[in-house]
Amino acid sequence: MRIGIIAIQGDVSEHVDAVERALCERGIEGEVLEIRHEGIVPRCDAVILPGGESTTLGRLIEREGIAGEIQNAAKNGIPVLGTCAGLILVATRGDEQVHKTHQHLLGLMDVKVNRNAFGRQRESFEVDLDLPFLDSPYTAIFIRAPAIMDAGPEVDVLSTINGRIVAARQNNVLALAFHPELTPDLRLHHYFLDMISVT
């Protein structure tokens, strides 16, 4: 099993560590690949878009020729996880801020996103979140986090905060507004690994 992590910018090593630990807990032979250039995505069984600055990430995955490869992989059913900035990138539609910065979106999930939906860094927060597939709350870290304001009929809404969607899944694409890689709790990485084994 080969899991690729877009490694252009953001908290890449945290995702690498979390995936490696999750694989180890399962006793699965797996390889984690850091993707900074084109040509690597097609060799992966799953792709993770980490947190970082979505404007920067969006621009550079386009410049490096990675964006189209992710779209193709997703179309072929390869599981894709987007966390925070990654959630913005997988969306089909964005808010005014997204238009203002000519943000490149990959359009993998039928949702409209708002960037910085909860405010600036001083408004960033931690909260214990309920998720339908977990038996106890998950401590979620939201950093200048986006949220989904509007989701199409094919999207499963997994969790909300004050009416704003912060976790959603559409078939092989999982989007989280928070950072599962910043805490030692690996349950969401395990959930994502389950999505790979199914396909």
Place this chain on the structure above:
Amino acid sequence: MELENLRHGTELIKRGFARMQKGGVIMDVTNPEQARIAEEAGAVAVMALQAVPADIRKAGGVARMADPEIVAQIIDTVTIPVMAKARIGHFVEAEILESLGADMVDESEVLTPADEMYHIDKTGFTVPFVCGARDLGEALRRINEGAAMIRTKGEAGTGDVREAVRHMKKIMGEVRELAGKDKEELIKVARDIEAPIELVLESADLQRLPVVNFAAGGVATPADAALMMRLGADGVFVGSGIFKAENPEMMAKAVVEAVNNYDNPEKLAEISRGIGSGMKGMSADTILPEEALQTRGW
């Protein structure tokens, strides 16, 4: 979900924010127009300040926090995070920047220090801080005060990367030296470098600083930025190097691409071609000791 259940300003959130900047370039800007150029070039954040270090050097006098009006305008202009500089020990400037909505405060030696004895107690703030350091002891003292990010001091405003190289190698080397030492030896190290033992143990265990470490001070070209990444920096701050270059737009974009391709010399050659000359700069060893910025803070 009740909004009062949200916890703000925890260590995890502050350090997490710094981690999101990794692999990125943070650019000094003095007005909204420059901020827009930086964002367009792919900067992960901008640093708002009154004048870039090269101009602070030239102008002399007391360098302070930027005009809040300018900081507010920059915040309104870009969607990437906006950081801003406060003087060492000037907790009121930091509070003002926090109230404006700055995403990170840089307690910076580039400005004239306000306190000769103490740095700001950063644990009391919701906003995270970045502080400069020249060695492991200095870095861990700042982390102990609550800094969520460290940057090398280099010698700001010179365009001469040598001091940033010296500081990065010093910190990386001192961390490597911790490996293989037993607890008593680490206690002795902590005493010698005047750093808390817990943070020394943590650094020894992680084999890196407990927070993100960026390069800063004298980075002026795409090759300089790539060099700092090769030396183990998590990302790069560029000050005078962008807006004192012949063509700031091209230089900004090239530095961003260089950080993403830091280990590919052929790509770096391509990125560095025809971007116009870098800032003129000055050799760091021509600076009189009393004019050095890196010796401010301790």
